[in-house]
Amino acid sequence: MNTRLTRWALASALACAFSLPAAAGTAPEVVGYYPGWKSADFPVTAANVDAGKLTMALYAFVDVCWNGKHGNPEPSVNYVAPCQGANGTLAFRDDAADGANLRALVALKKRHPKFKVVVSVGGWDWSNQFSNMADxxxxxxxxxxxSVRLMRRFGLDGVDIDWEYPTEAGVPCVAGAVCARPADKQNFIVLARELRAAFDSAGKKDRRHYSITIAAGGNANYISENGGGSAWIKELSRSLDWINIMTYDFHMPWEKNSGHHAALSADARDPVTASGFYSAASVQRYLQAGVAADKLVLGVPFYGYGWKGCAAGADGDGQYQPCDGGATGGTNGGNSYGFSHLLKQGVITLAADGSTAGGKGYQRYWNASAKVPYLYNPAEQVWITYEDPASLKEKAGYIKAQGLRGAMFWELSGDGGHQMLDALSAAMRP
Known part of the structure; x- marks a missing residue:
């Protein structure tokens, strides 16, 4: 047992009111993101956020204030708003809405005291100032x-850092700005250490445990260091409760060929298999880097992607075939297909046993190597990669076999009827 857990174990003997990190052998984590910007259409209610099946809700997203502004100045993101506080201070998208959402999430703990509420800082659009802040x-x-003030103000349980990504920002900087530097990963270690020390100190006073988690990339670039090796991620993990690995988006619809975006295992027919672009390979990279299994949480998507103009191929299923780009039948006319959207549109149907089948001209297939489902409509030449209860069961089995901390998913509004959360929660039971 590491020194931090030992310290907390001793503290609990003196103050049983402390809420300790999960230990080996306890129920696994089931962590889901709540999209705060969707709250008008998807409000925080007991029906939308099943706190009895979740162990933690990650509230997405909070930003950091920089030079009196927050939001990414990149024109394609198109959201910049004023904020108050010194550089590095947490900033809400909308003070009134975010505050109301957090209070509503925390209120769910009255009936489910083991349920935790954590703010997630950053994300794809709002990671642009992490490099400057950590430096x-x-x-x-x-x-x-x-962070400490915000947790105490709303009765939160911790902070999740979604830095996408140290040393290589996902959304490019505007000309003349800095949003990534070679020192990012070492600076991340320093930030996490300082955050851990402050959270432990605050937790001792408040007689509770404040958690620190991060969302981390599933590819080799995230784990590797500029000078070679991967020692930094093990050192970073010492200050964290766990790491949520974003093991999805391995294939995206701007690629020329169709492919599974969240394959669990390798498929030799997929050209990216050799590069380790599948979930199990991501987990093994972290384990080989020295991160403990009980500090790893596997990410699963409650959404998929669609390609259009896909040739049927020799097997007639459109898999790994050349296509004409992203489809337009997804959520809001895009190429992203939430599970609930697939159900509502009749593209899939759900049987009583939780299995899915194709509808409206789509045939549902199962890739036994990758352990994921997919859909193909030969008349419309649309191919869709997605997750369903069957693939969640496979991933839950892998999580338990590897002794991982649990599962994380993106995100709650994609599962309108709780079909996915119900399946994941049931499959994750010890």
Whole structure:
């Protein structure tokens, strides 16, 4: 047992009111993101957020204030708003809406005291100032202090950092700005250490445990360091409760060929298999880097992607075939297909045993190597990669076999009828 857990174990003997991190052998984590910007159409209710089946809700997203503004200045993101506080201070998208959402999430704990509510900072659009914040002692101090204030203000259980990504920002900087630097990963270690020290100190006073988690990339680039090796991720993990690995988006619809975006295992027919672009390979990279299994949470998607103009191929199923780009029949006319959207549109049907089948001209197939389902409509030449209860069961089995901490999914609004959460929760039971 590491020194942090030992310290907390001793503290619990003196103060049984402390809420400790999960230990080996306890029920696994089932962690789901709640999309705060969707709250008008998907409000925080007991029906939408089943706190009895979730162990933690990650509230997405909170930003950091920088030079009086928050939001990514990149024009394609198109969201910049004023904010108050020193550089590095946490900033809401909408003070009134975010505050109301957090209070509603915390209220669910009255009936489900084991349920935890954590704010997730950053995300794809709002990671652009992490590099600057982590590189500045003053900005790190502001980030840490404002995190503690926010947790105490709303009765939260911790902070999740979604830095996408250290050393290589996902959304490019505007000209003249800095949003990634070679020192990012080492600076991330320093930030996490300072955050851990402050959270432990605050937790001792508040007689509770404040968690620190991160969302991390599933590819080799995330784990590797500029000078070679991967020692940094093991060192970072020492300050974390666990790491949520984003093991999805391995294939995207701007690619020329169709492919599974969240394959669990390798399929030799998929050209990216050799590069380890599948979930099990991602987990093994972290384990080989020295991160403990009980500090790893496997990410699963409650959505899929569609391609159009896909040739049927020799097997007639459109799999790994050349296509004409992203389909347009997904959510809001895009190429992303939430599970609930597939059901509502009749593209899939759900049987009483939780299995799915194709509808409206789609045939449902199962890739026994990758352990994921997919859909193909030969008349419309549309191919869809997605997750369903059967693939969730496979991933839950892998999580338990590897002794991982649990499962994380993106995100709650994609599962309108709880079909996916019900399946995941049931499959994750010890």
């Amino acid at each position: 500045s002692a003053a900005a790190r101090a502001s980030f840490v202090a404002s």
